[in-house]
Amino acid sequence: MAKSSPNSERDHKDPPRPTINITDGTLIPLKDEGGLLSSWNISFFGAIALLIALPLFSPDPYLRILAFVPDGLFATFSVTLISICFSLVIGLFAGLGRISQRAWINRIATVYVEIIRGIPLLVQLFYIYYALGPLLKLQGPPAAILAMSICYGAYMAEIFRAGIQAIPKGQMEAALALGLSRGNALRKIIIPQTIRVILPPIGNEFIALLKDSSLVSILAVSDLLRRGREYASTSFRYFESYTVIALIYLVMTLFFSRLVAAMEERLRHRGNVH
Amino acid sequence: MATFIEIKKAVKTFGKLQALNGVDLSVQKGEVVLIIGPSGSGKSTLLRSINRLERLDSGSITIDGESVTDEGSDIRHIRQEVGMVFQSFNLFPHLKVVDNITLSPTTVLKKSKEEALENARRLLAKVGLSEKEHAWPDELSGGQQQRVAIARALAMNPKVMLFDEPTSALDPEMIKEVLDVMTDLAREGMTMLIVSHEMGFARAAADRIIFMDSGQIVEEAPPETFFTSPKEDRTRRFLEHIL
Ligand SMILES: Nc1ncnc2c1ncn2[C@@H]1O[C@H](COP(=O)(O)OP(=O)(O)O)[C@@H](O)[C@H]1O
Ligand SMILES: [Mg+2]
Numbered sequence: 001m002a003k004s005s006p007n008s009e010r011d012h013k014d015p016p017r018p019t020i021n022i023t024d025g026t027l028i029p030l031k032d033e034g035g036l037l038s039s040w041n042i043s044f045f046g047a048i049a050l051l052i053a054l055p056l057f058s059p060d061p062y063l064r065i066l067a068f069v070p071d072g073l074f075a076t077f078s079v080t081l082i083s084i085c086f087s088l089v090i091g092l093f094a095g096l097g098r099i100s101q102r103a104w105i106n107r108i109a110t111v112y113v114e115i116i117r118g119i120p121l122l123v124q125l126f127y128i129y130y131a132l133g134p135l136l137k138l139q140g141p142p143a144a145i146l147a148m149s150i151c152y153g154a155y156m157a158e159i160f161r162a163g164i165q166a167i168p169k170g171q172m173e174a175a176l177a178l179g180l181s182r183g184n185a186l187r188k189i190i191i192p193q194t195i196r197v198i199l200p201p202i203g204n205e206f207i208a209l210l211k212d213s214s215l216v217s218i219l220a221v222s223d224l225l226r227r228g229r230e231y232a233s234t235s236f237r238y239f240e241s242y243t244v245i246a247l248i249y250l251v252m253t254l255f256f257s258r259l260v261a262a263m264e265e266r267l268r269h270r271g272n273v274h
Numbered sequence: 275m276a277t278f279i280e281i282k283k284a285v286k287t288f289g290k291l292q293a294l295n296g297v298d299l300s301v302q303k304g305e306v307v308l309i310i311g312p313s314g315s316g317k318s319t320l321l322r323s324i325n326r327l328e329r330l331d332s333g334s335i336t337i338d339g340e341s342v343t344d345e346g347s348d349i350r351h352i353r354q355e356v357g358m359v360f361q362s363f364n365l366f367p368h369l370k371v372v373d374n375i376t377l378s379p380t381t382v383l384k385k386s387k388e389e390a391l392e393n394a395r396r397l398l399a400k401v402g403l404s405e406k407e408h409a410w411p412d413e414l415s416g417g418q419q420q421r422v423a424i425a426r427a428l429a430m431n432p433k434v435m436l437f438d439e440p441t442s443a444l445d446p447e448m449i450k451e452v453l454d455v456m457t458d459l460a461r462e463g464m465t466m467l468i469v470s471h472e473m474g475f476a477r478a479a480a481d482r483i484i485f486m487d488s489g490q491i492v493e494e495a496p497p498e499t500f501f502t503s504p505k506e507d508r509t510r511r512f513l514e515h516i517l
Binding site for chain 1: 325327350351353354357358360362365366367368377378381382423426427430432472
C-alpha cells in the first residue's frame, strides 16, 4: 500500500482502514479461540447450567433467591441504560471539546477528563451522594445516574475524540474537492466511518458500566446486588445468595460481550453501517 | 486560446512559513502543466489553493472568469468543475468502488441513480477497471485505487483536473497504469495541472514545465527546452538531482 517516497508530505500516511482500540480488553471473545470448548462457551453455558441446576437440585434456598433478586435487574438496567445515554451526550461534547481549536474549550474538556479519570468511581459516587448530598438533595437513583454519567462521559469523550481523529484528513478534503457541502461530507463520509470505529468501544463501555452499576447498591438503589444483599442478610445464606448474583452478572456480561464482538466483526467486514 | 486559470500574486503563509511567495501563473484551456520542485517548495499549496482547500493570504485566482478567492464566490460550484487527485488516493473506504464514483453526481448534481451508474461504468471502463465495480477500496492495489480516484473525479465532468503527486505512493510496477490514464486524458484535451516527478511522462504529455522553489516559480518552459537548456542555476541543480 502507501509507500513512503522521497518527496513525501504531511498527509499521505493514511491507513487503509482506521481502527481504534480503547478497552480494558478482558471480556471480548476473540474470533480465533472458537470451538465448543472456547473459554466463552465454558463460562457462559457453565453459568447458565448452574443457574438451572442449582434451583432444580436444591430449591431451598436457590429457587427462593432466584425469585427474589430479579426485581433488582430493573434497577440495574435502568441505571445502566440511562447513564449510558447521558454519558454519550456528555462524551460527545467533551470529545468535540478535546479536539476544539479554541484553547479554552479544549482546556475545560481536558481538565474534566483528567479529573474524572483520576478519581475512582466509588469515590465519585460517595462524593455526589454524601458530600454534595445536602446541596443537591438527590435520591439514590438520580445521584447514581448522575455520578455514573459524569464518570463514563469522560471515557466516552476519549472514544469520540479518538474516533473522529482516526478518520484521515484526506477524507474530508476529497469530499469537499468533489463539491460536497461540509454537512453532506460529514453525514455521508465522516460520520459513517466514525460510527464504525466507535461502536465497538462504546459497546465495551456499556459492559463495563453494567458491571460498575453494582456500585450503586451502596446508595440505597435496589439493584441486583442490593437485592442479593437483602436476601442474604435476612436468610444468612451468604454463599448461596452471592453465588447466584455472581452467576447472573456473568451471564449478562458474557452475553453482551459476545454481541459486541459480533458487531465488531461485522463492522470490520465493511458491511455498511447504513 | 483563452486563459482558463489565472493566478495572480498568490501569497500563502503558515505561521512564519511562506508557502507561496507571490506566484503568477496562467493556464490555457486544454493545456497540460507539470509542476516540479523540491519538497516543501509550495507545489501542493499552489494546487490546493486552486479549489480553495487552502485560502490565500493575498492574491487572486480565477477559473474560467469565476473568482475562487472572493469570499462571496460560490466555491462549491467551482469545486464541481475542478477535479482533484491526491497522492494518498483518499477513496471512501466504507463505499464500494461504484458508490465512490456515483456519490457526488447523485448528491451534488442531483443526477438520477441510473444516469450516475451508467456514467460510472463508462468511466470504470475508461480506466480499465470494469470488473471492480463492486469491489471495496481496500481490495484494490494502489494503482487500481488511484485509477478509481481519477474516475471519481471525472464523474463530475470537471473542466480542470489537478493531480498532486498521483504516483508517489505507488509501487513502481503500478505507476505506468496510472500515467497511461493521465496521458489519455491529456490527449482528449483536458486542462491539467500536475505535480509529479515522472520525467518520461513530462516529456510525453506536458505542454509546459514549471519549476518551483521556496514558494516561487523559478522557471517555466516547454519540456524539451526545460530539460535540455534550463536557464536558472537552481533549476539545473534540481534536475541533476532527479534525472
Ligand atoms: N497545513 C499546513 N500547516 C503548516 N505548514 C504547512 C501546511 N501545509 C504546508 N505547509 C508548509 O508549507 C510549505 C509548502 O508545503 P507544500 O505546498 O506541501 O510543499 P510541496 O508540495 O512542494 O512539498 C512546507 O514547508 C510545508 O511544511
Ligand atoms: Mg506536496
